[in-house]
């Protein structure tokens with residue numbers, strides 16, 4: 432039976448101001464679905480594990496630091512296997528799609544979804560969708576099994592291919608329906624998760640028994656709620672190689688500047704963590720922290736001072752930093768990629784030139800080496816810790832779909848696997864909060880100026896609270912659907 436309504440947030444309230452931001456379930460719109468015992472109960476690996484099945488009332492708090500008398504606050508449903516499942520193994524026809532930019536670990540997630548479905552739940556029919564969302568309707572599918580995916584985690588990229596743009600909801604859901612697919616695993620960033628949310632709504636509207644599951648992927652770490660995205664650690668590690676090279680070059684030349692540009696459109700997490708990890712960086716510039724070039728307290732004066740003190744320096748710049756400065760001196764850019772994301776101009780080249788011009792003007796010798804490793808840090812295979820992370824994410828995603836949950840993103844919150852409703856993932860972007868402790872730690876580690884006056888700080892605090900930065904085709908992210916609430920008394 433199809434439901435005419437779009438889904439509303441499912442909120443459960445409990446004692447002590449407990450709030451569960453729950454995820455949808457197939458029985459919300461297909462109440463008569465049969466259940467089956469979880470086949471894991473007969474699996475020798477799991478039957479010995481005490482309390483292997485997750486209790487239906489288990490949840491994970493969003494904020495781990497709480498005040499003694501404060502409210503219990505928002506929680507998410509704990510991920511993991513359930514006693515009962517809503518799919519028989521033979522009935523499952525799953526598909527996996529990867530969308531957006533590359534990220535280390537994509538192949539590991541694909542591999543582990545296939546392995547979890549096959550080894551834990553005995554699923555035999557799994558399809559890869561070729562080349563992102565448009566692959567649902569414009570390309571042939573790729574059959575997947577444990578053999579096909581056996582060693583793909585050792586390779587960077589995605590064996591399924593990826594793309595931007597091409598999200599046609601009707602064609603995608605028609606393709607899912609026509610092929611008889613009933614579990615859809617969608618791996619991608621903020622734009623992809625918005626696309627997944629729309630697919631879920633259309634599937635629900637048509638009343639289909641199809642679980643739609645998102646797995647968050649973003650090298651920029653710009654997805655909110657989750658602790659961090661898979662591949663992020665690998666990218667930070669890979670960035671060290673560029674920073675090391677920049678440091679060697681800088682040290683070996685008279686007044687050497689090693690200048691590294693890293694990814695990060697609106698979120699400077701890679702630059703921030705790569706700087707904190709390296710210890711060789713003198714200045715880190717990110718989109719969230721405004722800076723200026725000329726005059727007292729400006730970047731150029733700081734560079735001159737540091738060179739006079741140390742004879743060399745390393746600068747790390749996130750690609751989205753200083754875009755406002757650059758656009759003042761250049762024609763403004765309105766170009767967008769196929770997904771509607773603004774295409775940025777190369778701030779690294781522009782800033783390098785500005786630094787060179789300044790030192791020419793003050794007649795001081797300086798040697799600047801510009802290193803742009805952008806794609807190199809995301810095209811590598813994931814490291815050991817990301818591989819473990821990808822495995823847990825994939826297993827959690829599969830357990831949730833088998834248990835009938837749908838319309839959720841599988842994610843790590845405070846070190847625990849959870850199911851997060853789409854609206855929380857897509858409502859805003861995760862940014863470095865420059866009024867937070869982590870940025871202060873960075874400033875004290877590099878000993879760079881903040882380039883901010885008290886007025887900028889208070890404006891920044893205000894802006895962080897009010898305006899999330901959003902990307903993508905329909906990125907308004909606002910939620911105006913009133914929540915469905917129910918009370919629990921326990």
Ligand SMILES: Nc1ncnc2c1ncn2[C@@H]1O[C@H](COP(=O)(O)OP(=O)(O)OP(=O)(O)O)[C@@H](O)[C@H]1O
Nearest residue numbers: 531532595596598620621622623625626770903905
């Ligand atoms: N608001 C939206 N509604 C439906 N589909 C969307 C929306 N935003 C983006 N998409 C689709 O999601 C896919 C990926 O989006 P995008 O290129 O923005 O990458 P992403 O998932 O944000 O990953 P990243 O930015 O980390 O590389 C594209 O196919 C795009 O068409």
Ligand SMILES: O=P(O)(O)OC[C@H]1O[C@](O)(CO)[C@@H](O)[C@@H]1O
Nearest residue numbers: 531532533650651694695696768
């Ligand atoms: O050139 P592409 O593939 O569009 O990707 C570039 C963008 O992708 C990201 O890595 C996000 O995935 C951004 O940091 C970067 O601007």
Ligand SMILES: [Mg+2]
Nearest residue numbers: 620621622902
């Ligand atoms: Mg994105």
